[in-house]
Amino acid sequence: MLRIFLQRCLSAIPVLFLVVLFTFILIRLAPGGPFDDERAVPPQVLENLNKRYHLDDPIHVQFFDYVKHLLQGDFGPSFKYPSRTVTEVIYAGIPVTLELSLYAFLVALVFGITSGVIASLKPNTLQDYVPMSAAMIGICLPSFVLGPLLILVFGIQLDWLPVSGWGVTPGDKILPSITLGAGYAAYLARLSRGGMLETLSQDYIRTARAKGLSGWRVVFHHALRGALAPVVSFAGPAVAGLLSGSFVVETIYQIPGLGRFYLQAAFNRDYTMILGMTILFAFLIIICNLLADLLLLWLNPKLRGRK
Amino acid sequence: MKNFGIVVALLLAMVVLHGCGEKKLNNVEYGIRNQILYYANGDEPKSVDPHLITGTVENNIIINLFEGLTSKDAKTLEARPGVAESWTISEDGRVYRFKLRENARWSNGDPLTAEDFVYSWRRALNPRLPNAYAYMMFYIEGAEAFYKGENTDFASVGVKAISPHELEVTLKAPAHFFLQLLDHHSYYPVHGPTLEKFGGVEDPTSRWALPENFVGNGPFVLKRWEINKVVELDKNPHYWDADVVRLQAVHFLPIDDQQAEERAFRSKQVHLTNTPQMDIEKIQVYRKDRPEVLRVIPTYASYYYEFNVQRKPFDDARVRKAFALAIERDLLVKNVTKGGEVPAYNFVPPDPEGYTPQIYWREDVEEARRLLAEAGFPNGEGFPVLTLLYNTHDNHHKVAVAIQQMLKKNLNVNIQLENKEWKVYLAARKNVEHDIARAGWLGDYLDPSNFFDILRSYAGNNNTNWKNPRYDELMNTIEATSDPARRNELFEEANRILAEEMPVLPLYFFVDINLVDTSVKGWYDNVMHFHPLKYVYLEASEP
Numbered sequence: 028m029l030r031i032f033l034q035r036c037l038s039a040i041p042v043l044f045l046v047v048l049f050t051f052i053l054i055r056l057a058p059g060g061p062f063d064d065e066r067a068v069p070p071q072v073l074e075n076l077n078k079r080y081h082l083d084d085p086i087h088v089q090f091f092d093y094v095k096h097l098l099q100g101d102f103g104p105s106f107k108y109p110s111r112t113v114t115e116v117i118y119a120g121i122p123v124t125l126e127l128s129l130y131a132f133l134v135a136l137v138f139g140i141t142s143g144v145i146a147s148l149k150p151n152t153l154q155d156y157v158p159m160s161a162a163m164i165g166i167c168l169p170s171f172v173l174g175p176l177l178i179l180v181f182g183i184q185l186d187w188l189p190v191s192g193w194g195v196t197p198g199d200k201i202l203p204s205i206t207l208g209a210g211y212a213a214y215l216a217r218l219s220r221g222g223m224l225e226t227l228s229q230d231y232i233r234t235a236r237a238k239g240l241s242g243w244r245v246v247f248h249h250a251l252r253g254a255l256a257p258v259v260s261f262a263g264p265a266v267a268g269l270l271s272g273s274f275v276v277e278t279i280y281q282i283p284g285l286g287r288f289y290l291q292a293a294f295n296r297d298y299t300m301i302l303g304m305t306i307l308f309a310f311l312i313i314i315c316n317l318l319a320d321l322l323l324l325w326l327n328p329k330l331r332g333r334k
Numbered sequence: 335m336k337n338f339g340i341v342v343a344l345l346l347a348m349v350v351l352h353g354c355g356e357k358k359l360n361n362v363e364y365g366i367r368n369q370i371l372y373y374a375n376g377d378e379p380k381s382v383d384p385h386l387i388t389g390t391v392e393n394n395i396i397i398n399l400f401e402g403l404t405s406k407d408a409k410t411l412e413a414r415p416g417v418a419e420s421w422t423i424s425e426d427g428r429v430y431r432f433k434l435r436e437n438a439r440w441s442n443g444d445p446l447t448a449e450d451f452v453y454s455w456r457r458a459l460n461p462r463l464p465n466a467y468a469y470m471m472f473y474i475e476g477a478e479a480f481y482k483g484e485n486t487d488f489a490s491v492g493v494k495a496i497s498p499h500e501l502e503v504t505l506k507a508p509a510h511f512f513l514q515l516l517d518h519h520s521y522y523p524v525h526g527p528t529l530e531k532f533g534g535v536e537d538p539t540s541r542w543a544l545p546e547n548f549v550g551n552g553p554f555v556l557k558r559w560e561i562n563k564v565v566e567l568d569k570n571p572h573y574w575d576a577d578v579v580r581l582q583a584v585h586f587l588p589i590d591d592q593q594a595e596e597r598a599f600r601s602k603q604v605h606l607t608n609t610p611q612m613d614i615e616k617i618q619v620y621r622k623d624r625p626e627v628l629r630v631i632p633t634y635a636s637y638y639y640e641f642n643v644q645r646k647p648f649d650d651a652r653v654r655k656a657f658a659l660a661i662e663r664d665l666l667v668k669n670v671t672k673g674g675e676v677p678a679y680n681f682v683p684p685d686p687e688g689y690t691p692q693i694y695w696r697e698d699v700e701e702a703r704r705l706l707a708e709a710g711f712p713n714g715e716g717f718p719v720l721t722l723l724y725n726t727h728d729n730h731h732k733v734a735v736a737i738q739q740m741l742k743k744n745l746n747v748n749i750q751l752e753n754k755e756w757k758v759y760l761a762a763r764k765n766v767e768h769d770i771a772r773a774g775w776l777g778d779y780l781d782p783s784n785f786f787d788i789l790r791s792y793a794g795n796n797n798t799n800w801k802n803p804r805y806d807e808l809m810n811t812i813e814a815t816s817d818p819a820r821r822n823e824l825f826e827e828a829n830r831i832l833a834e835e836m837p838v839l840p841l842y843f844f845v846d847i848n849l850v851d852t853s854v855k856g857w858y859d860n861v862m863h864f865h866p867l868k869y870v871y872l873e874a875s876e877p
Contacts, residue, residue, distance in 0.1 A: 059757025067794030075464040109538045119561050190601045283562035
């Protein structure tokens with residue numbers, strides 16, 4: 028297991044390097060620069076800015092400079108917010124995004140697995156159709172539709188919950204967490220239902236039942252562990268998706284998380300910020316996938332012997 | 335597995351119960367009780383350094399953090415005493431002598447003196463500081479030469495501290511709007527010792543303007559700034575006129591999504607929105623249901639299309655004019671933009687107190703067809719398919735579609751629509767790669783030169799390739815003319831040239847559409863979109 032871990036960590040290095048290289052090239056190919064404004068910037072001002080941020084150096088010099096600083100842990104200054112560094116902005120956003128993703132993930136786990144299990148117990152009955160139809164709707168309903176709908180009902184009509192902000196007004200974390208988690212809950216419901224159905228038909232479950240174990244004990248103690256394998260392999264990329272894909276929800280609810288910074292950085296051509304965010308997200312995605320793989324190994328001993 | 339369930343349940347409970355039992359119901363009521371204004375400000379500010387900022391988002395904040403020699407009356411926009419309590423102007427209109435208030439202080443308690451202004455203006459004109467608004471100071475004698483590095487001795491610039499409380503400013507030519515200009519952020523003072531402590535005057539990445547280091551001289555002071563969350567201002571106890579300031583704090587929320595902003599207002603998270611555009615469909619709803627909070631304010635700003643006059647067939651003024659005459663602006667503002675915009679037949683917006691341009695043409699479809707035929711395209715035959723460029727935005731798209739249809743109906747010409755992401759659109763416009771491009775301009779101060787200057791042959795913002803020596807000559811003459819009547823005559827001649835040549839196609843004059851809760855008092859509508867918070871306060875409206 029340690030060997031796999033180390034192998035995967037080593038292979039992450041060239042991946043990250045390529046991410047930096049391609050992002051660096053791609054953002055420079057995009058038309059428009061960080062200092063373009065609706066009002067023409069006087070040539071002298073532009074020259075000063077380019078000099079200040081070394082944008083007048085040859086592109087390969089800029090790239091190696093960037094990598095050099097990166098290796099020292101320096102993401103550089105933000106072009107959009109002149110008195111802040113990219114590291115500072117990331118520090119400001121990361122706790123928010125992590126918190127939002129965590130809550131959304133919990134929403135997904137609790138609602139997804141519960142309804143999947145419930146559905147699998149009596150397949151092709153009402154107990155199956157209701158949660159599975161809800162899951163289908165959850166998959167089909169994108170967060171930019173679900174978000175405003177929830178706001179309309181719970182924020183404005185019923186006036187129960189605040190409609191924007193994060194940690195400002197009590198309860199303002201509820202709607203964003205549900206909005207972000209709903210789609211994943213739906214996937215998890217379907218996955219855990221499938222996993223449960225498959226496991227419940229296995230011989231060892233029949234044996235357990237034959238021995239006279241209670242229905243709940245069979246489900247929770249014996250079936251669920253086996254049924255969760257597809258859920259876990261989905262969870263790794265799902266967490267990565269939650270982290271990097273939260274920008275829609277962050278925009279709807281005006282949450283100061285990384286997703287919004289990332290989106291704004293792209294619109295602003297804030298080169299260093301785009302690079303910093305991309306590297307961070309690439310890193311998070313690699314870590315999440317690695318963790319999911321390790322978890323799978325732990326859950327399923329059959330995998331451990333394989334090379 | 336059991337334990338896992340308990341952990342999950344506990345965490346969920348944390349989410350639900352987070353912050354329960356804290357102070358307030360909604361921001362609007364809490365704000366009224368504590369004189370805290372919640373202000374939807376459209377976007378995250380870049381900086382609050384007055385010599386670096388360029389946008390309205392930043393300006394909305396810093397007019398409360400700093401004060402110039404003069405300040406503007408929020409109702410009439412007339413220049414009023416600011417840091418200067420009085421002034422005299424020489425007979426030739428070039429030399430201004432300001433008497434500064436003895437009790438003017440920085441927010442750390444230091445006295446504010448004439449030397450501070452000399453220091454600050456020197457910084458604003460420092461050629462190595464990327465100050466995009468340095469040109470606003472070129473009215474001062476020697477300022478332009480100093481900025482361009484032609485003269486490195488600041489003593490050659492017409493700014494002198496006569497005594498700690500007396501400042502003399504010499505202009506290169508009389509400018510009747512100079513007092514108004516002194517309230518522009520490029521003229522604001524900055525606190526020297528603080529700047530020196532954080533890397534000197536030239537460093538745009540200096541941290542002096544962050545809350546922990548900030549020193550200003552306005553009615554409010556920077557308290558907290560969490561990126562993408564809030565910029566919080568507190569009342570400045572050292573401000574010379576602190577007694578009249580009733581707000582205790584202001585929270586600027588960087589809500590950058592129109593719909594989210596409107597929802598925040600509807601659910602009482604903010605007292606007001608101060609962003610120029612609102613979702614068109616929502617305007618009608620407010621007009622019907624809550625007219626008391628809807629503020630529609632004509633502004634000193636123009637919405638227009640730019641022709642690329644080097645590209646055929648727009649190299650022919652008759653074609654450009656035919657386009658201008660074929661557009662039904664009344665229909666456009668009534669059925670498309672719907673906000674009460676004013677149809678424009680001039681590039682320059684009217685200013686009832688100053689210069690109002692004459693109108694030389696109106697919609698005339700017959701005349702438009704005749705002009706187009708004369709240019710070689712009878713009934714639009716043989717007219718190439720041209721592209722109209724605009725930045726991706728719902729409202730711009732609606733306008734573009736309407737124009738496309740009107741041109742098809744009235745002139746039988748086909749226009750292709752092309753929307754581009756903001757920076758791509760800016761780059762295309764700057765390089766004049768377009769046939770026709772959407773554009774807008776907002777005046778920095780109330781003077782028509784703000785607009786006319788854009789169309790000088792080599793101006794940075796002239797994205798039309800249009801060059802006219804007579805027009806440039808007029809602009810130069812205006813610069814050296816102080817007599818308001820004579821200036822207006824010259825402006826009118828320039829306006830006539832634009833009407834004949836039509837390098838830009840005026841569509842309408844903007845209105846700002848804001849939502850302002852009835853509890854907000856002392857907030858006045860004006861054409862400059864100028865809303866200082868010094869006199870604003872909150873009071874619960876009668877039930």
